[in-house]
Amino acid sequence: MFKTNEYFDGKVKSMAFTTPDGPATLGVMAPGEYEFGTSTVEYMTVVYGHMTVLLPGETEWEHFESFDTFMVEKDAKFRLKIEQDSAYVCLYK
Amino acid sequence: MFKTNEYFDGKVKSMAFTTPDGPATLGVMAPGEYEFGTSTVEYMTVVYGHMTVLLPGETEWEHFESFDTFMVEKDAKFRLKIEQDSAYVCLYK
Numbered sequence: 085m086f087k088t089n090e091y092f093d094g095k096v097k098s099m100a101f102t103t104p105d106g107p108a109t110l111g112v113m114a115p116g117e118y119e120f121g122t123s124t125v126e127y128m129t130v131v132y133g134h135m136t137v138l139l140p141g142e143t144e145w146e147h148f149e150s151f152d153t154f155m156v157e158k159d160a161k162f163r164l165k166i167e168q169d170s171a172y173v174c175l176y177k
Numbered sequence: 178m179f180k181t182n183e184y185f186d187g188k189v190k191s192m193a194f195t196t197p198d199g200p201a202t203l204g205v206m207a208p209g210e211y212e213f214g215t216s217t218v219e220y221m222t223v224v225y226g227h228m229t230v231l232l233p234g235e236t237e238w239e240h241f242e243s244f245d246t247f248m249v250e251k252d253a254k255f256r257l258k259i260e261q262d263s264a265y266v267c268l269y270k
Binding site: 088093097103108110111114131151168169171 | 178179181186187188190192194195196197201203204205207222224225226244261262264266
């Protein structure tokens with residue numbers, strides 16, 4: 085019912101679900117550094133832990149705590165540094 | 178790396194992760210009504226959607242929205258009514 089995906093040898097794992105506003109995923113990331121590409125606009129909300137993020141076109145990393153949300157534009161790449169297992173909800177628009 | 182569990186024919190699915198304060202799970206529930214039992218104290222935080230919960234020993238259902246947290250005592254049963262796919266983070270103490 086809820087499809088699971090793994091990335092980076094399982095260090096990032098997500099489950100897809102649906103919302104009244106469109107598709108979403110819920111996921112967890114192990115400590116590490118990751119780069120993701122987007123194919124839609126993404127709204128990422130940290131729901132546990134914290135994430136340090138380099139957004140597209142930026143030169144400074146930003147820090148996001150639990151319940152912070154950041155937006156990533158469509159067809160862009162962004163990087164994340166994770167220091168402890170951290171969880172997110174991502175909405176695709 | 179992140180172990181997945183399914184309950185209620187896959188209508189509830191969770192992934193285990195670790196926190197500095199102990200074990201945790203991140204999960205999603207499809208619409209339905211569920212009863213769970215606890216073996217530790219559980220702190221459930223709604224991270225997407227909403228949950229209507231009958232806590233142990235209570236007679237009135239309580240409504241919890243995103244980022245609300247409720248506590249369930251150890252060795253107890255609690256019930257949830259879910260109206261749309263809803264996600265949670267659960268800490269075990």
